[in-house]
Amino acid sequence: MSGSPIRVAVVNDYEMVVAGVAAMLSPHTDRVSVVELDSGLPVISDVDVILYDTFGQVQGDGVDLEDLVRGSEARVVIFSWNVQPDLVARAIDRGAAGYLSKGLSADQIVDGIEAVHAGETVTPRPDPEAAERAAGEWPGREAGLTARESEVLALITQGLSNQEIAERTYLSINSVKTYIRTAYRKIGVTRRSQAVGWGMRNGFEPDRMRSIDTSPPA
Template sequence: MTQRTRPLRLAIVDDYAVVVAGVAGLLAEEHIDVVETGASQSVLSDVDVVLYDTFAQVQGRGIDLEDFVRDSGAKVVIYSWNLHLAMVDQAIAAGARGYLSKVLTGPEIIAALERVMAGEIVVVTGDDESSAGGAGDWPGREVGMSSREAEVVALITQGLTNQEIAKRAYLSINTVKTYIRSAYRKIGVTSRSQAVIWGLNNGFEPETLRSIDPALVVRPPD
């Protein structure tokens, strides 16, 4: 594989600012330019890769994966804790050029993205929920929530039922209920309405902010 002579240009997409910040922080020391970050809306910048973080994403709300693939000349790569085979297959079938686990280190992510840029479809999974990125990886981590518990609470905050959460996250209904019980203990609530109020007050409401680095808007000449 030919070594790139200039930084990879990247857009990071997710509805949660703390998630975007965690990903950007993880990649801060790598050979990469984070040109644009923000919520699930069309990417405006001229980038090489759209890194699409699936945390608490709901199909049919806002911009979906198929929209990014259609609307951007960049290669779209999924970045997720959810490594269920059906979800991976669905993403690749929809046009994603890669599917990467969030347990990967910064250098591992960059190596995978370079393979994507070279024309490969790259799937790199893992089974450890520990995070390389630190406390900003997902909302609720500061109160001890796992990534899966946080995602379930985020989906509850968006109004999804247990059955809808199970379908979206490829979990059994009993597993969803287990995550709900453990998350409720950690945040000190006993009902769904209390959980929604807690979520709205603690960073679990999707945002619509976009940030574009003005110093990186123009792609350097070859």
């Protein structure tokens, strides 16, 4: 690619997650330049692409793309391991310019960002193993938590019920319960209150809370 690197803002409410994405993209500074790391503020820089990492975040129809863009010309790319076709389709219908799986390599992610910047709409190919190859960093990784287990624990720490977690992550309630059991075993707790306490001590509280706008479109 010729010319200046594409200016990218990484958006997520967990500082560790944002830093992990930036570190993953850092070997490709000739192609993309991470000019803003947002773990608590609206995107304010003049950027080309906003990469919205869904870890512990509102997803699907709840993502307020207008709030992310704030009137700029930036194109929004959803970065997630939730790549169900209906979820991807709804995000694109609501205005996302691309949807990238966390199962991609850093080079493939940069390819996707470049394609979106060139005006293409990028969507993932079905990949049931994507969650097992999730890129980046997440709280609790040093404790052996997988990306999915970590996200479920983050949502528990945020105060969500099992049903609310299932709705947020687009997982079945049984899958949520399985991730909870395996996460509890790894961090040595047996009750929800203990899990919340552990989460609060180990970086599972977000820097800000995004609410879901359930009002119908104007």
